[in-house]
Amino acid sequence: AQSVTQLGSHVSVSEGALVLLRCNYSSSVPPYLFWYVQYPNQGLQLLLKYTSAATLVKGINGFEAEFKKSETSFHLTKPSAHMSDAAEYFCAVSDPGTGFQKLVFGTGTRLLVSP
Amino acid sequence: DVKVTQSSRYLVKRTGEKVFLECVQDMDHENMFWYRQDPGLGLRLIYFSYDVKMKEKGDIPEGYSVSREKKERFSLILESASTNQTSMYLCASSPPDRAGQPQHFGDGTRLSIL
Numbered sequence: 001a002q003s004v005t006q007l008g009s010h011v012s013v014s015e016g017a018l019v020l021l022r023c024n025y026s027s028s029v030p031p032y033l034f035w036y037v038q039y040p041n042q043g044l045q046l047l048l049k050y051t052s053a054a055t056l057v058k059g060i061n062g063f064e065a066e067f068k069k070s071e072t073s074f075h076l077t078k079p080s081a082h083m084s085d086a087a088e089y090f091c092a093v094s095d096p097g098t099g100f101q102k103l104v105f106g107t108g109t110r111l112l113v114s115p
Numbered sequence: 116d117v118k119v120t121q122s123s124r125y126l127v128k129r130t131g132e133k134v135f136l137e138c139v140q141d142m143d144h145e146n147m148f149w150y151r152q153d154p155g156l157g158l159r160l161i162y163f164s165y166d167v168k169m170k171e172k173g174d175i176p177e178g179y180s181v182s183r184e185k186k187e188r189f190s191l192i193l194e195s196a197s198t199n200q201t202s203m204y205l206c207a208s209s210p211p212d213r214a215g216q217p218q219h220f221g222d223g224t225r226l227s228i229l
Contacts, residue, residue, distance in 0.1 A: 034217055042222050043205055
């Protein structure tokens, strides 16, 4: 079964600092991977996705993620945090057992940005 | 843009009531999903549907049922609401049969069972 591990339920950074949110996955086949963001009282919004093209994926709002097969990781980064980045972030992997229709989500990481 | 609309943002019901949560999408997507979101647990799949009148159980279907009579609409039903079903419920949709297609989410329904 697929699984996703997000290290750290909370990450705190200062405005302007590097953001690094960690995601490790387990998958029996090459995966499709996603990062979503959730702002307070809203649904999930797609940040970026990896679908076996380039290993470095650029998303919205200046975020990017690098797929590393040898480390089974898909960490999310942003060079310089902004106050508006404060939100909860979810990593997800497609489940090949359902023809990749289902997603398996991590438990989320809440990003706190201080001035 | 894909629009997934959940009928209520906030809902308060009593234990034992039958509760209906409605979700409509406007992109002609075959796949639709219902999740519940709880702090520290992330999103857990309740049910999903890959076609009209088709449904499959997710990871936590107990106490829930679903209905998909039309392609654009996917309803979640709490047969007899209990306090442990107090949660945020999220609906999503996606196109079929193409790996790597993301799911598109509604804004969620925060349900309180008293």
